Amino acid sequence: MTGRLIYLIGPSGSGKDSLLDAARAPLADRGCRLVRRVITRSAEAVGEAAQGVSAQQFAELEAQGAFALSWHANGLAYGIPREIDGWLAAGQDVLVNGSRGHLAATRRRYPNLLVLLLTVDQAVLRQRLLARRRESVPEIEARLARNARFSERVLAGHDPAVRVIDNSGPLEHTVEHLLACVDGQSECA
Numbered sequence: 001m002t003g004r005l006i007y008l009i010g011p012s013g014s015g016k017d018s019l020l021d022a023a024r025a026p027l028a029d030r031g032c033r034l035v036r037r038v039i040t041r042s043a044e045a046v047g048e049a050a051q052g053v054s055a056q057q058f059a060e061l062e063a064q065g066a067f068a069l070s071w072h073a074n075g076l077a078y079g080i081p082r083e084i085d086g087w088l089a090a091g092q093d094v095l096v097n098g099s100r101g102h103l104a105a106t107r108r109r110y111p112n113l114l115v116l117l118l119t120v121d122q123a124v125l126r127q128r129l130l131a132r133r134r135e136s137v138p139e140i141e142a143r144l145a146r147n148a149r150f151s152e153r154v155l156a157g158h159d160p161a162v163r164v165i166d167n168s169g170p171l172e173h174t175v176e177h178l179l180a181c182v183d184g185q186s187e188c189a
């Protein structure tokens with residue numbers, strides 16, 4: 001049996017990286033793999049266990065077929081290494097930090113996708129992005145503006161394959177909710 005691709009999406013600053021970091025050990029206990037993304041972001045700014053590459057290196061990797069999924073957003077290019085297909089074929093679940101903008105394309109390639117949508121109160125979101133200090137203030141404003149294109153469209157569908165996880169409260173609660181979703185428990189709304 002093939003594994004499930006679990007696609008974690010949500011606004012910039014909603015806590016995707018923090019959640020994946022905090023859930024790393026319990027996910028590993030469940031045999032769920034996390035994949036290291038390839039991003040055209042400078043190594044100092046990466047802030048997650050990602051491989052930083054130049055735009056040219058990214059294009060070369062993409063042309064070589066190194067990515068199972070890739071997209072452009074926020075002035076950056078992001079790639080999900082093709083090794084996830086081997087893990088899925090071997091029956092392992094794989095959780096990736098995904099893109100709302102690339103959701104439809106990801107679904108076409110992985111129809112049985114489980115989508116986890118991480119949300120956070122809008123005011124909290126701005127504060128968290130500013131406190132993170134990874135982007136400049138104009139870049140943060142651009143990321144906040146990008147949200148308007150997605151959140152309602154994704155939520156409005158009432159799609160049972162999209163599970164909503166709120167991260168406005170303590171991260172430990174969000175980790176529990178994530179694990180309940182991965183375990184397929186009914187309290188994962």
Ligand SMILES: Nc1ncnc2c1ncn2[C@@H]1O[C@H](COP(=O)(O)OP(=O)(O)O)[C@@H](O)[C@H]1O
Pocket residue numbers: 010011012013014015016017018019128129131132167168169170171172174
């Ligand atoms: N539940 C939480 N409570 C308080 N701060 C959080 C919580 N989750 C994430 N953060 C903080 O919010 C900021 C954005 O989180 P991050 O994981 O980088 O989000 P994303 O990867 O979705 O952009 C980081 O500074 C992080 O430490």
Ligand SMILES: O=P(O)(O)OC[C@H]1O[C@H](OP(=O)(O)OP(=O)(O)O)[C@H](O)[C@@H]1O
Pocket residue numbers: 009010011012013014016017073074076078097098099100101102146
């Ligand atoms: O289509 P969207 O849902 O807007 O997502 C676009 C990209 O932005 C996020 O990455 P990035 O690590 O740059 O930002 P984040 O950590 O602040 O979410 C997310 O993981 C996607 O790769």
